[in-house]
Amino acid sequence: MSKKRLSVVVTRRLPDAVETRLSELFHVTLRDDDKPMSRSELATAMKSADVLVPTVTDEIDAALISQAGDRLKLIANYGAGVDHIDVATARQRGVLVSNTPGVLTEDTADMTMALILAVTRRMSEGMAVMQSGNWQGWAPTALLGGRVGGRRLGILGMGRIGQAVARRAQAFGMQVHYHNRRRLHGDIEKSLDATYWESLDQMVARMDVISINCPHTPSTFHLMNARRLKLMKPDAVIINTSRGEVIDENALTRMLRAGEIKGAGLDVYENATSINPRLKELENVVLLPHMGSATLEGRLEMGEKVLINIKTFDDGHRPPDQVVPAML
Known part of the structure; x- marks a missing residue:
């Protein structure tokens, strides 16, 4: 039977x-x-x-x-x-x-790197100019972004995806830093040429790019809250391909609007599809519809x-x- x-x-x-x-x-x-x-x-x-x-x-x-x-x-x-x-x-x-x-490790890490490039090189603003039909041709001072090589990348969460992001960042000449619940084994840390920060506050205050790659748990909810976001340098950008709840979205929106943070690249949001409408209006953000694993x-x-x-x-x-x- x-x-x-x-x-x-x-x-x-x-x-x-x-x-x-x-x-x-x-x-x-x-x-x-x-x-x-x-x-x-x-x-x-x-x-x-x-x-x-x-x-x-x-x-x-x-x-x-x-x-x-x-x-x-x-x-x-x-x-x-x-x-x-x-x-x-x-x-x-x-x-x-x-x-x-x-x-999904490699796919999500690819998207993280894509967002780092898109935000620092102002790709969404360039696309908007082209789609508006108002482009008048090349100009020496138009849409000046920043060079990725040499920038300090702070990875929040150094699991599989965080390490995959670190490998990509290395190839682009970025300096890799990270904060994690537990420090990586010395051999892994050496292979990634990564600097460990026990204090998240101290790392956040010194980075040019922050990448969120940790899961959403009770301990990581609003880990990047208003106080911690204010520690970021005014010319720094933040990238999130992990879980939206890790960042206080309203606080981030206020700071982006005020120019206290240079830009953001987000693939996930605190309240799923209910995104802060003021965030969607900003030119200095790249917003994607949860495509990291797509x-x-x-x-x-x-x-x-x-x-x-x-x-x-x-x-x-x-x-x-x-x-x-x-x-x-």
Whole structure:
């Protein structure tokens, strides 16, 4: 007698190849459109499924998890970040949580470097001139940006992505500095030619570029608050491809408007799509719609991780990318 296939509910449209493979292996409910599920739709899915495959746009809090049916045994997140999932409550109810770490490291680091270049070289302002049809030709003093080589880059969070950013920055001739919960091993630090700062305040006050590459946790919420942002040099810029909640967005907007910070490159925002309208009006910012991980290769690798986590669980083993509260 053949084994009954797991019931899997996917909350968003995924690349065709991923959806096809899921359908081959499991009894899968896919989305016909790409709108996020409503809270009631999520609750219904969690009552009927063995496995839920959510994304960062799904808020899986304690109240939802408490309504889940007895069938739900695994939340196989399509993405590395899990701050939208109450992992502790899930664990208490015997629901495992897995994620897709590591596959987006290079893509996100590429986007971080792209934003550093875009902000320091004023690319968005140049594009606006071209799109307006008002360009009158080259001029010696027009849209003068700054040279990236020689600048001090302060990386906040020196995990996989932070280190990948450091390698790219090295190639551009930047001086790499970092602040992390724990200092890197000496060999890694030497290979990156990176200077460690135990004091985040002291590092922030001396950098030309700050790159946010740490996860969002209770301890990192508004880590770059108004007081710390004021420590930045007036000609410094800040880049965030990690989590929007790490920066006090309103304080950042005020300082950018006042010229107290030179510029910003943001791919993530404190309140998801509800971006401060004054921030969107500024010329000295480059704003992207959470594109840091948006490569086809990365999305397929994320899907492969989800598949492996579910298949391993279905075979009676611990998912290789299981997340437990102690990791957060």
